[in-house]
Amino acid sequence: MLKRNRTFLGAGAFIFAMFVVMSSGYSQSAVNSPYSRFGLGDLATQKSTYYFSMGGVANAVSSPFHVNPYNPAANAAIDTMSFIFSGGIVGKFGNISTDDNSTSTNSASLGYLNFGFPVNRLIKTSLGLIPYSNVGYQIVSEETVQNVGNTRYYFEGTGGANEAYLGLSVQPHKNLSFGIKSAYLFGKSERSRSVFFPDSIGYINTRVDNQIDLSDFHFDFGLQYKKTLKSGVTIGLGGVYAPSQKISSTLNNLTRSYFATSVGVESYRDTIDSNFGVPGSVTLPEKYGFGMMLKNKQKWMLAADFNWQNWSEFEAFGVVDSLSNSWQFAIGGEYLPSEKSVDSYWKKVKYRFGFNYNQTYLNLRNTQINEFGITFGMALPIPRSFSTVNLGFEIGRGGTKSSNLIQDNFVKINLDISVWERWFIKRKYY
Numbered sequence: 001m002l003k004r005n006r007t008f009l010g011a012g013a014f015i016f017a018m019f020v021v022m023s024s025g026y027s028q029s030a031v032n033s034p035y036s037r038f039g040l041g042d043l044a045t046q047k048s049t050y051y052f053s054m055g056g057v058a059n060a061v062s063s064p065f066h067v068n069p070y071n072p073a074a075n076a077a078i079d080t081m082s083f084i085f086s087g088g089i090v091g092k093f094g095n096i097s098t099d100d101n102s103t104s105t106n107s108a109s110l111g112y113l114n115f116g117f118p119v120n121r122l123i124k125t126s127l128g129l130i131p132y133s134n135v136g137y138q139i140v141s142e143e144t145v146q147n148v149g150n151t152r153y154y155f156e157g158t159g160g161a162n163e164a165y166l167g168l169s170v171q172p173h174k175n176l177s178f179g180i181k182s183a184y185l186f187g188k189s190e191r192s193r194s195v196f197f198p199d200s201i202g203y204i205n206t207r208v209d210n211q212i213d214l215s216d217f218h219f220d221f222g223l224q225y226k227k228t229l230k231s232g233v234t235i236g237l238g239g240v241y242a243p244s245q246k247i248s249s250t251l252n253n254l255t256r257s258y259f260a261t262s263v264g265v266e267s268y269r270d271t272i273d274s275n276f277g278v279p280g281s282v283t284l285p286e287k288y289g290f291g292m293m294l295k296n297k298q299k300w301m302l303a304a305d306f307n308w309q310n311w312s313e314f315e316a317f318g319v320v321d322s323l324s325n326s327w328q329f330a331i332g333g334e335y336l337p338s339e340k341s342v343d344s345y346w347k348k349v350k351y352r353f354g355f356n357y358n359q360t361y362l363n364l365r366n367t368q369i370n371e372f373g374i375t376f377g378m379a380l381p382i383p384r385s386f387s388t389v390n391l392g393f394e395i396g397r398g399g400t401k402s403s404n405l406i407q408d409n410f411v412k413i414n415l416d417i418s419v420w421e422r423w424f425i426k427r428k429y430y
Contacts, residue, residue: 041135053377053392054332055354059291060238072167072179084116088416149199161187236293311361371398
């Protein structure tokens with residue numbers, strides 16, 4: 001017979017060990033976007049493959065086979081005797097261009113790690129490591145200044161921020177669940193700017209380096225409501241909320257003069273100004289999200305999301321970055337031809353699709369920077385298990401060439417494995 005093992009200590013230790021090992025291999029997703037110069041950089045709106053393939057919908061979506069790091073109330077769908085793991089790689093391939101120039105951009109990295117498991121019948125939990133933002137750009141501009149000559153400006157940035165999170169949910173009623181997510185936001189972003197005078201010896205070349213280290217907790221809250229009708233169709237509603245929160249940070253500034261050697265290397269002459277370890281904070285603005293979902297068991301699902309965030313209140317060490325409020329709309333779903341098919345593997349594959357539109361927090365030269373994408377993907381079942389290999393694609397465009405700005409045409413690819421296993425069961429034979 002089977003008997004539940006109510007001692008979860010050994011399982012918890014294994015989960016923690018796996019998390020530490022996998023986290024040590026995690027690397028910040030690389031980007032090559034001049035727009036990541038502003039604010040916290042390029043926000044990581046690319047979700048794990050299950051949600052990514054459906055346009056990014058997540059607020060009202062829950063599944064016993066997938067962890068939802070975006071609405072902690074969704075943990076309630078985790079089975080009381082199961083363990084879930086998902087880990088994936090993400091890639092982006094594209095081209096950024098202006099009216100005069102263009103260049104290709106390619107990147108790939110480990111994208112996320114998520115775990116989900118029950119604490120007891122009432123409380124379910126998830127934990128993981130996901131990206132928050134990325135900074136990556138190299139910009140060179142040149143102009144001729146009267147009485148000075150040729151003048152070059154260099155801008156460069158690297159780094160970003162990640163979240164290590166823990167989400168808890170409670171289900172006081174079979175149709176209603178609440179959740180809270182505590183996330184430790186950490187990471188380092190480095191930005192530099194310099195001015196170089198190649199035709200003049202009377203002006204001093206100058207370089208300014210800024211580095212911000214983020215290190216603090218912040219909290220998100222969520223709820224979900226589901227009701228199954230007599231027809232078998234389930235209606236779901238979901239919401240997420242995060243108050244405005246200040247993240248403890250450290251700022252390092254260094255301003256130096258330099259001259260360029262014959263091989264183009266910067267040789268520094270003097271330190272003009274320096275400040276290291278300056279304490280301060282970065283304000284994460286208030287955000288809201290709402291979602292709706294229709295689902296017919298495992299056969300099909302449709303969902304839609306709307307998210308809004310008040311980036312006009314963003315500050316970093318008391319300095320406002322003139323960001324605008326952002327919002328995103330997404331719609332998507334999945335379809336399963338036949339759950340019990342025995343003659344065709346492809347009838348047991350779940351096919352996913354979606355669309356998203358994102359008004360970013362950037363408004364440059366009186367031009368709003370927007371982004372949209374069309375997504376599709378599939379879940380390939382692993383025989384004799386509930387685990388799947390998930391593949392997702394997005395074809396999209398961000399930015400614009402108008403007002404001498406930059407347009408980004410891209411293809412994003414997500415690949416992950418979602419593992420679902422029965423845990424916390426002790427076998428006894430009589």
